[in-house]
Amino acid sequence: MENRPLEYDYTVAKMFMLTTIALGIVGMLIGVILAFELAFPGINTILGSGLAEFTNFSRLRPLHTDSVIFGFTVSGIFATWYYVGQRVLKVSMAESSLLMFLGKLQFWLYVITVAAVVVSLLAGETTSKEYAEFEWPIDIAIVVVWVLFGVNMFGLIGLRREKSLYISVWYYIATFLGIAMLYLFNNMEVPTWLATSAAGETHIGDWFHSVSMYAGTNDALVQWWYGHNAVAFGFTVPIVAMIYYFLPKESGQAIYSYKLSLLSFWGLMFVYLWAGGHHLLYSTVPDWVQTMGSIFSVVLILPSWGSAINMLLTMKGEWQQVAASPLIKFMVLGSTFYMFSTLEGPIQAIKSVNAIAHFTDWIVGHVHDGVLGWVGFMIMAALYHMAPRVFKREIYSKSLMASQFWIQTLGVVLYFTSMWIAGITQGMMWRAHDEFGNLAYSFIDTVTVLHPYYAIRGVGGLLYLTGFLMFAYNIYKTMTAGKRLDSEPANASPMGA
Amino acid sequence: MFHWLEKHPFFFAVGVFAAIAFAGLVEIVPNFAQQSRPVIGTTPYSTLELAGRQVYIKNSCNACHSQLIRPFKSETDRYGHYSLSGEYAYDRPFLWGSKRTGPDLHRVGNYRTTDWHENHMKDPAAIVPGSIMPKYTWLYKNVTDIDTAFAEQLTDAQFFAVPYNKPVPMKDGSTKIVKLGKSVAEANAMALAEAKIVAKDMKDQDIKDAIASGKIPEIVALIAYLNSLK
Numbered sequence: 270m271e272n273r274p275l276e277y278d279y280t281v282a283k284m285f286m287l288t289t290i291a292l293g294i295v296g297m298l299i300g301v302i303l304a305f306e307l308a309f310p311g312i313n314t315i316l317g318s319g320l321a322e323f324t325n326f327s328r329l330r331p332l333h334t335d336s337v338i339f340g341f342t343v344s345g346i347f348a349t350w351y352y353v354g355q356r357v358l359k360v361s362m363a364e365s366s367l368l369m370f371l372g373k374l375q376f377w378l379y380v381i382t383v384a385a386v387v388v389s390l391l392a393g394e395t396t397s398k399e400y401a402e403f404e405w406p407i408d409i410a411i412v413v414v415w416v417l418f419g420v421n422m423f424g425l426i427g428l429r430r431e432k433s434l435y436i437s438v439w440y441y442i443a444t445f446l447g448i449a450m451l452y453l454f455n456n457m458e459v460p461t462w463l464a465t466s467a468a469g470e471t472h473i474g475d476w477f478h479s480v481s482m483y484a485g486t487n488d489a490l491v492q493w494w495y496g497h498n499a500v501a502f503g504f505t506v507p508i509v510a511m512i513y514y515f516l517p518k519e520s521g522q523a524i525y526s527y528k529l530s531l532l533s534f535w536g537l538m539f540v541y542l543w544a545g546g547h548h549l550l551y552s553t554v555p556d557w558v559q560t561m562g563s564i565f566s567v568v569l570i571l572p573s574w575g576s577a578i579n580m581l582l583t584m585k586g587e588w589q590q591v592a593a594s595p596l597i598k599f600m601v602l603g604s605t606f607y608m609f610s611t612l613e614g615p616i617q618a619i620k621s622v623n624a625i626a627h628f629t630d631w632i633v634g635h636v637h638d639g640v641l642g643w644v645g646f647m648i649m650a651a652l653y654h655m656a657p658r659v660f661k662r663e664i665y666s667k668s669l670m671a672s673q674f675w676i677q678t679l680g681v682v683l684y685f686t687s688m689w690i691a692g693i694t695q696g697m698m699w700r701a702h703d704e705f706g707n708l709a710y711s712f713i714d715t716v717t718v719l720h721p722y723y724a725i726r727g728v729g730g731l732l733y734l735t736g737f738l739m740f741a742y743n744i745y746k747t748m749t750a751g752k753r754l755d756s757e758p759a760n761a762s763p764m765g766a
Numbered sequence: 767m768f769h770w771l772e773k774h775p776f777f778f779a780v781g782v783f784a785a786i787a788f789a790g791l792v793e794i795v796p797n798f799a800q801q802s803r804p805v806i807g808t809t810p811y812s813t814l815e816l817a818g819r820q821v822y823i824k825n826s827c828n829a830c831h832s833q834l835i836r837p838f839k840s841e842t843d844r845y846g847h848y849s850l851s852g853e854y855a856y857d858r859p860f861l862w863g864s865k866r867t868g869p870d871l872h873r874v875g876n877y878r879t880t881d882w883h884e885n886h887m888k889d890p891a892a893i894v895p896g897s898i899m900p901k902y903t904w905l906y907k908n909v910t911d912i913d914t915a916f917a918e919q920l921t922d923a924q925f926f927a928v929p930y931n932k933p934v935p936m937k938d939g940s941t942k943i944v945k946l947g948k949s950v951a952e953a954n955a956m957a958l959a960e961a962k963i964v965a966k967d968m969k970d971q972d973i974k975d976a977i978a979s980g981k982i983p984e985i986v987a988l989i990a991y992l993n994s995l996k
Contacts, residue, residue: 307867307898310891310898313901318903321900325900325902326830326900327825327826327827328825328826330826331829393825395826397823397826398859433769434772434778439782443782447786461918461920462917463925464921464923464924465920465921470950472917473917473920473950474912474913474914474916474917475911475913478914478917478918480921480922481859484856484857484858485802485851485853485855485860486854487798489862490793490794490797492859494790494794531768535785538785538786539785539788542786542787543793545793551837551838552834552836553802553849553851554851555797627836632864699841700838707843708844713897716896716897
């Protein structure tokens with residue numbers, strides 16, 4: 270065919286880049302508010318007692334988790350797919366008007382769904398299951414958005430010119446399949462109108478209300494099979510997809526080892542799903558499920574570190590780029606946080622450690638060193654890499670990017686160190702007995718002691734949010750005022766120069 | 767084999783799906799064959815209790831409070847007997863929570879009273895100095911949605927064989943029947959009758975007035991639910 274490079278069409282990628290940034294700001298802002306509410310409870314009524322229902326900790330908490338998971342991260346997954354997918358499959362979105370239409374449809378349906386989620390969670394319409402709080406009408410909308418994503422993914426794959434699927438595509442396929450399976454099974458619920466219509470009424474009470482298909486212990490088992498693996502297929506698999514593409518592209522280095530990526534991929538797929546039981550240690554789920562959860566969590570270090578080491582060794586011989594380019598810094602520190610987080614998790618999954626760690630802030634700290642240090646850094650790095658190529662303009666400010674990196678790194682460190690101390694302190698105080706065998710502390714003693722750590726965590730979160738706003742500003746200025754580029758920046762970092 | 771898979775997306779996807787679905791098949795499916803049976807003394811929720819449970823969920827109480835007592839001395843000393851699987855037989859969804867910013871509530875009905883909850887929910891720090899729990903003032907104004915709770919009961923009875931209107935064995939050898947209203951009107955009347963019993967122990971005049979006019983503030987339903995946790 271014609272001998273010129275393909276022109277890729279980034280319309281849909283751009284749309285999702287915007288929601289990544291917008292929903293990132295929303296989710297992180299709510300997170301910072303929540304953090305300070307725990308340190309200074311007066312903030313619960315920050316908009317007056319009339320609106321306290323909508324600003325208090327418990328009502329906002331699901332909105333925080335869901336807007337960073339389904340808003341920031343999922344948008345980031347979509348945005349990078351609509352960029353990476355075309356490039357590694359060597360096919361342009363512009364070649365199929367159907368795929369283009371479905372991509373845009375997916376975007377607008379996604380925006381509508383997000384709006385519905387915000388309204389319903391603020392109103393307190395929730396199923397209570399973590400990261401699966403939505404009632405069935407929203408669940409159906411989410412499934413449709415996800416199916417459209419899948420149709421687009423396999424559509425592009427069907428049209429591909431490059432016959433071999435690049436590693437990133439493996440991970441995107443796994444993301445699609447994994448989330449689809451988990452989401453469907455965990456959200457099995459019976460709408461109440463099914464029963465009431467049988468009783469001769471159209472509906473009684475809220476028409477959108479439903480009852481979980483599973484009860485008690487079984488419900489917990491399905492929920493944490495979901496909850497744990499939503500982390501796998503939302504915060505790990507697609508983020509690995511991104512780094513496998515963006516690190517080699519940005520650094521100009523080839524992936525260190527194909528065999529290691531093979532081992533890590535298939536290992537991760539097989540092992541990850543078993544580990545959900547570690548959320549239920551010492552609960553009423555069968556003991557063997559708990560033990561399996563513990564063991565497989567430790568085994569999980571292997572494939573997780575496989576990917577991370579593969580990434581770090583990709584930089585072999587080119588470490589000066591880490592010093593020179595803030596973009597490479599984000600990805601290298603991201604892999605490092607990934608290693609750190611995937612070691613910390615298995616440690617917490619050991620039964621005797623879990624006895625202290627469960628229900629405490631140490632778990633919160635663990636989630637956040639993974640999400641802030643790994644997921645957040647990688648998605649921002651991906652968008653920084655994409656921006657000059659998508660908008661055909663140079664990044665507005667490299668020095669702003671460098672300061673952002675250090676501010677956010679400090680934020681993450683303050684966050685997880687304070688939460689470690691808080692969690693272990695509280696866990697030890699709960700179990701402390703005095704010389705007569707009575708409990709040494711009342712519950713409130715174990716709460717008031719956490720105040721300084723909650724305050725430090727709030728500051729850490731605020732620093733991270735500040736960095737994210739700098740990122741948003743930098744991307745905005747790149748779009749509007751960055752120096753125009755005639756051709757794409759070369760592989761080796763444009764920052765390196 | 768891997769090279770071949772990487773050129774054949776369909777089979778690749780099938781392979782991935784088999785790898786990820788395997789754990790669920792082994793770990794989860796067998797447990798459904800063995801549905802947890804209620805322990806003796808566990809009864810289905812009454813309409814008011816279930817409405818209170820919905821208030822609990824609506825305000826994400828489970829974001830800060832667990833309902834799972836682990837089998838450690840420190841926990842049984844603090845909260846009572848460790849939790850048993852059968853006690854959750856009628857819990858749809860389960861409300862174990864994942865974080866104890868506040869204490870566990872699985873047996874809160876054993877050691878807190880209606881009176882205590884009434885004062886505590888209005889201003890937690892006034893009852894427990896140093897508490898970081900927010901004030902839940904709107905619970906005293908919002909009216910409980912009994913209709914939705916009734917719809918949930920109908921669903922429970924019809925789809926999940928929850929034994930409403932049937933004798934349930936109790937610990938002392940007797941049996942107890944939890945009645946399910948025949949109509950929306952009857953369900954509301956039953957809930958109101960139960961709410962009156964709870965409100966008798968409350969001091970807030972607005973609550974008493976609301977109950978007298980046939981409305982059930984959310985706090986009353988929530989307390990009925992918390993009192994049922996034993």
